[in-house]
Amino acid sequence: MRTIPAFKRQKPETLRPKKNTDANYSSQWRLMYLRFKKHKLAQISLFILALLYTVALFAQFIAPYGLQSYDSKYVNVPPMGFKFIDADGKFHIKPFVYELKSTRDPETMRKIFVPDTEKRHSLQFFVKGEEYKFLGLIKTSTHLIGVKEPGRVFLLGTDGMGRDLFSRIILGSQISLSIPLVGVGISLVIGLIIGGISGYFGGWLDSIIQRVIEIIRSFPTLPLWMALSAAIPPRIPVVTMYLYIVIIFAFIGWTDLARVVRGKFISLKNEDYVIAAKIAGVGSTKIIIKHLLPGFISYLVVATTLAIPGMILAETAMSFLGLGIRSPATSWGVLLQEAQKIENVALYPWKLFPLGIVILTVLTYNFLGDGLRDAADPYKK
Amino acid sequence: MTAQAAQTGQPLLSVQNLNIQIKMDNGIMNAVDGVDFEIHKGKTLGLVGESGCGKSLTSRAIISINPKECETTGDIVYHSDSEASLNRLNLLSLHPNGKQIRSIRGRKIAMIFQEPMTAFSPMYTIGNQLMEAIRIHRTKNKKEAKKIALEMLAKVGISDQEKRFDQYPHEFSGGMRQRAMISMALSCNPEILIADEPTTALDVTIQAQVLELMKKLQSEFGMAILLVTHDLGIIAQMCDEVAVMYLGKIVEQAPVKEIFANAKHPYTKGLLKSMPRLGGDKTKRLDSIEGTVPIPINMPPMCGFYDRCSDRIEGVCNTNAVPKTRITDQHSVRCFLYSDRQEGAAQ
Amino acid sequence: MLQYIIRRILLVIPVVMFISFVVFYIIQLPPGDYVSSYSATMSAAGDVMTQVEMDEMRSNLGLDRPVYEQYLVWVKKIVLHGDFGFSFNYNKPVLAVVKQYMGLTLVVSIVTMVFQYVVAIPIGIYTAVKQYSAGDYFFSGISFIGMATPNFLLAIILMFLSYTWFGDPLLGLFSNEYVNAPWSWDKAVDLMKHMVIPVIVIGLASTADLIRVMRGQMLDELNKPNVVTARAKGLSETRILLKYPTRAALNPIVSTIGWSLSSIFTGSTITAIVLNLPIQGPVMYNALLGQDMYLAGSWLLFMALLTVLGTLISDILLAWLDPKIRTEFRGN
DSSP states (O other): OOHHHHHHHHIIIIISOOSSSHHHHOOHHHHHHHHHHHOHHHHHHHHHHHHHHHHHHTHHHHSSSOSSOOOTTSSSOOOOOOEEEOTTSOEEEEEEEEEEEEEEOTTTOOEEEEEEEEEEEEOEEEEEEEEEEETTTEEEEEEEEEOOTTOOOOTTOBOTTSOBHHHHHHHHHHHHHHHHHHHHHHHHHHHHHHHHHHHHHOHHHHHHHHHHHHHHHHSOHHHHHHHHHHTSOSSOOHHHHHHHHHHHHHHHHHHHHHHHHHHHHHHHHTSHHHHHHHHTTOOHHHIIIIIIHHHHHHHHHHHHHHHHHHHHHHHHHHHHTTSSSOTTSOOHHHHHGGGSSHHHHHHOGGGGHHHHHHHHHHHHHHHHHHHHHHHHOTTOO | OOHHHHHHSOOSEEEEEEEEEEEETTEEEEEEEEEEEEEOTTOEEEEEOOTTSSHHHHHHHHTTOSOTTEEEEEEEEEOOSSOGGGTTEEGGGSOTTSHHHHHHBTTTEEEEOSOHHHHSOTTSOHHHHHHHHHHHHTOSOHHHHHHHHHHHHHHTTOSSHHHHHTSOGGGSOHHHHHHHHHHHHHTTOOSEEEEESTTTTSOHHHHHHHHHHHHHHHHHHOOEEEEEESOHHHHHHHOSEEEEEETTEEEEEEEHHHHHHHOOSHHHHHHHHTSOOTTSOTTSOOOOOSSOOOOOBSOOSSOTTGGGOTTOOTTTTTTSOOOOEESSSSOEEOOGGGTTSOTTTTO | OHHHHHHHHHHHHHHHHHHHHHHHHHHHOSSSOHHHHHHHHHHHTTOOOOHHHHHHHHHHHTTTSOHHHHHHHHHHHHHHHOOOOEETTTTEEHHHHHHHHHHHHHHHHHHHHHHHHHHHHHHHHHHHHTTTSHHHHHHHHHHHHHHHSOHHHHHHHHHHHHHHHHSOOOOSSSOGGGTTSOOOHHHHHHHHHHHHHHHHHHHHHHHHHHHHHHHHHHHHHHTSHHHHHHHHHTOOHHHHHIIIIIHHHHHHHHTTHHHHHHHHHHHHHHHHHHHTOSSHHHHHHHHHHTTOHHHHHHHHHHHHHHHHHHHHHHHHHHHHHOHHHHHHHHHO
16 A cells, blocks of 8 residues: 555645645745746856856956967967877876977968977966956966966967967957946836836826837837947047947837836836825835836846847947957957958858857847746746 | 436437546646546536536547647547437547547537637637538538528527628627627537536626526527536526536536435535525525645545545545445435445444 | 828828938037048048148038038938938939849848748747647757847858858859849849848848747647637638637737838848848948948938838738727727
8 A cells, every 4th residue: 555655745745735835925036036947948048147257257367368469470270179198198187288380281382280299288277477457456467277488278279360269259258248238237227217207107208208219219220330330439448439339239228128117117007006005195206116116127137138139249240340349359249350251261260169159148148038037927827 | 208218318428437637747637537427418417516627628528629638538429319420439539630520529519618708719700700610510602601600690699690790709798709609509500519617707697698598599409518617506507417526526426406405425515505595594604615626646546525525534535446326326426425325424 | 090000100200300310410420521531541542632622522512511501401302302412432322322222122121021931930830839849949949049140140151151062152142244244034043042141141030039929929829719619610720720820820920021121121231241242231331431421321211211111010010910900990
C-alpha cells in the first residue's frame, strides 16, 4: 500500500487548495519574482547582461591595451588563440602565445603572419601596461591579463591600424552599453512627466500633449536621427558628442514611454481605490505617487527594457555611418566601420566580432524584456 | 410512454467508462474518471456539478471537440435509428477530425455553448455563421440554405429575420445571441442536442425564456438533450434524469423526482441544501458545502468528496475506490454509506 | 466613415506644416551651409574661393537671408508652383532628382512589403498551430536573431556569401552592362536577381516582428470559443483555421500596411547606402552631409508626409476591418 503515505504527503500541495500560502498572499513583487524565475531564457539573459556591464565598468583594467595604443607592425593580425602545448609537444601549465613573424604569401604577395615558435610569451595576470585611471579615479598601469613586452597578445586579432580588437570591443562597450541606458533614462524621465500629466489631468492639456506626440512620431525616425546627427559639429569633445547623441535618441524615444504612462494612468485613475482616495481628499501628488505609480511601475520597467535594443541598434547604425560616435572615441558601431567593405570581411572575417557582441546584447535585452513582460502581470494566467 | 419504458429501449447514445486524462506539469490529471450514462430519444439528461468537475469535458468528448491534450478513453456508442450506417457506432473510435465524426457533428449531434458572445465569431454576420452548418449538412444551394436559416430564426422567436440575418453578433443582445445559437444548433435537425451551460451568461428573465424555448423545440423536433449545468433549478425545470458529477465521477444518478425527493450521496444532499427555496426560512443563511473541489492529480483510490464530507468513514472512504451501488433500478450512487445496503450507517 | 476620413485628412495638414518647419530648421542646424561645404570641396581640388565669391554665391542662392524667410520662400514655392527648390549637389530641381530615384525606390519598397507579408503570415500561422514544435522553435529563433541583427551588417554578410558562392557580391540594383541599357526582359531579370539581398535585408526585421505578432494573434484566436463552435458544426479543421482564427488574426496585421510602407521607405536608408542601391537612401545621406538643404528638406518632408499618411491608412483600415466600427458608421 504505497499510495496512502504518498497521498498523505501530497495532500497539502496538490489536493487541498492552498490557503495561507505564497500564491494567495504574496506581494506583487514576490509574485513577479516567482514568475520571472520560471523564465529561464530571461534569467540567463540577465546574467549575461550583468557580465557585459561589469566588463564595461572595469574595461580599462580588463583590456590588455588602451584605446590609443597601436602597433603598425601588427596590422590585420588574425585572432591568436592561446595554447597550452608548444610546437615540440611540450605541455605548459600557463597558456601562452607565440610571437608573430610577418612574411608574404608567395602566391598573393599579401602580408601574412606566421607564429614564431622560437618566441613564446606566457599569458599573465596583472601585467604592467599602458597607464589609465581605474574607475576614473586611481592611476594605475596594471591590466588583468596580458603578456610581457615585447610580446603582444591579440585574442580577437587587430584592425587596419594594428589595434587590438579585443581591447577595443571591451572599451567600446562603455559607450555602446551606456548610451542606450542613458538615452532610455532621459526618455523615461520625460515620458513619465509628460505622460503622467497628460494621463492624470486629461482635458485640453492632454489633447495638446497628444497632438505634439503625434507630430513627433510622424517624423520618420531614421532620417530624423540622421539629420540631427549630421547637425553635430564635427570637432567637439567626446563628452559633448556623447551628450548630443544621447539627447537625440531620447528626443524621439520618450514619446513611446509617454504613451505607455498615459494609457496606464488613464486606466488606473478610474479604479475604485483611486477614486476612493480622491473622495477621501488625498492630494494629486500623493495619489500619483502612492496609488498610481506602484500600479504601473512594472509595465514601465518592461517598456524601458524593450526600448533599449532599438537604441543599441540605432547607435550602432549611426556610428557605423559616421554620424554617431567618431574617433578617437570608439563604440561597436565605430569598430564595425572596418567591416563596411566586403573585401575586408572576406580577408579579415574577425572584424565581424563586434557584430556578434551587438547581436548578443540585443538578443539578451529582448529576452529579458520578454521575461519581464510575462512577470509584470502576475495575476494573468 | 413512461420513463421506465423509454429507458428499457435502445439508448440513442451510451457512454461507457469514459476517462479523460490531461497531462499537467505536476502529474496526470484524471479530469473525467469512469463516467457512464445513457441518453434516450426525446429525453433530457442533466449533468450537474460544480465548475471543474469535468462535466463540460464529458459533454465535449461526445463529439470529440476537446483539445488534443485530453487523452480520452472508453466507449461512446451512438445508435441512430434513422441511418443504418450510424448504427452502434463508437464515436471515440473515429478519427477526431475525420470525415465521419464531422458528418455527425452539427447534423446528428449539435451543441450550444455558454457564452453566446464568444461562441460566435465577431468577424462574420449571424447569417453567415448560421448557414455554415446548413450548407455542409443539408444543402449546397445558398438560396435554399438562407431560406432554412431564416425559418430557423423565426422558430427561435427572432423577428425581422431578414435584417437580423445580415447583422453581426455585437448587434444582438445576449438572449438574442443565445436564440441564434440555438437556431444554429437545430438547423440540421439533430437527434441529440448538447447544451453546455446554455443560460449561465444570461439574465434570469431571459434565462427562463431560453429554457422555455428549448423545451418547446424539443417537443417539436423530438431530440434528446444533454443539459450541462451547475444550477439545480434548471435541472428541476428541464430534465427527466440527473447525473451528479463530482471530481470527474458520477456520484449519483437518478430520475429527477427521485433526486429531489430522495437524494443519497452527501454531495447531492449538500447541493440541494444550498439551493434557495420558496417558503424557506428567510432569516437563515443558505447552507454551503465547506471547502473547494480538489485537483485530481495523482489521486489515490478514495472518495474525492472525503475532505468535505460530514459523514465520512475514516479508514474506509479514504483508502478504497468507491464502487457504484444500485439503490433502485434507476437510482445509483457511489458512496460507502450505501455500499452494503446499510442505509444511514453513519448516523 | 467618409466624414471620419475627411476629418483625419484635414488634421494631417497642420501636422505636415509643422513638420515642414521643423525639418527646415533641422536642415539649417549644421554649422556652415552649402556654400562653405562647396568651397571646401573646391579648395580641396585646388580652386580656392574668395570671400567675395562666396558671399555672391550665397546671395544668388538666397542663403544670406534669415532662416524663416528662406523657409517662407521655400513653402510658398511648394504651394504655388509645386517647386521644391533646387538641389545644389545634382545641379537640377529637387523634383527632378526625386523623380529620378522614385521609381526604383517604390519598386524595392513594394517588393519588400509584399515579401514581408507573404513570408510572415504563413509562418505565423504555422508556428501558432504547431506551437512548441521543432518548426516553431526554428522560426522563433530566426525571428529573434532577425530582430537583433543590424540590417546593414546583414547586408554585408549576405553580399560576402553571394560573393563567395556566386562570385558576384550583387552590389547595386543592376549589373554594369544594364545600368544604362533600355528596359528589356534581361534587365528585369537582372534587377530581380539584385533585389534578393536588399529585400531580405530591408524586410528581415519587420518580417520577424510580423511573424511574432501573427503568431501571438493566432494563439489568442485559436483558443477562442468560436473555434470550438465551428468544430461542433462539423467544419473541417483547415476550413476552421482559415475562416475563423486566421481571418481574425489578420486584422491587426493588415492594418499595419500603412505604417509598413513608410517604415520600409525610411528603414531602407542605411541598407541602401551599404549596398549602394540607386534609391533614395544614399541620395538623402549625401544631401544631409553636403548640406544640400532643399533636397534633404524635401525628402524629410516627403518621409514625414508618408508616415502621417501611412498612419492614416492604417487607422482607416483598422476601423474598416472591425465590424463593430463599420456597422456603427453604417448605422449613422
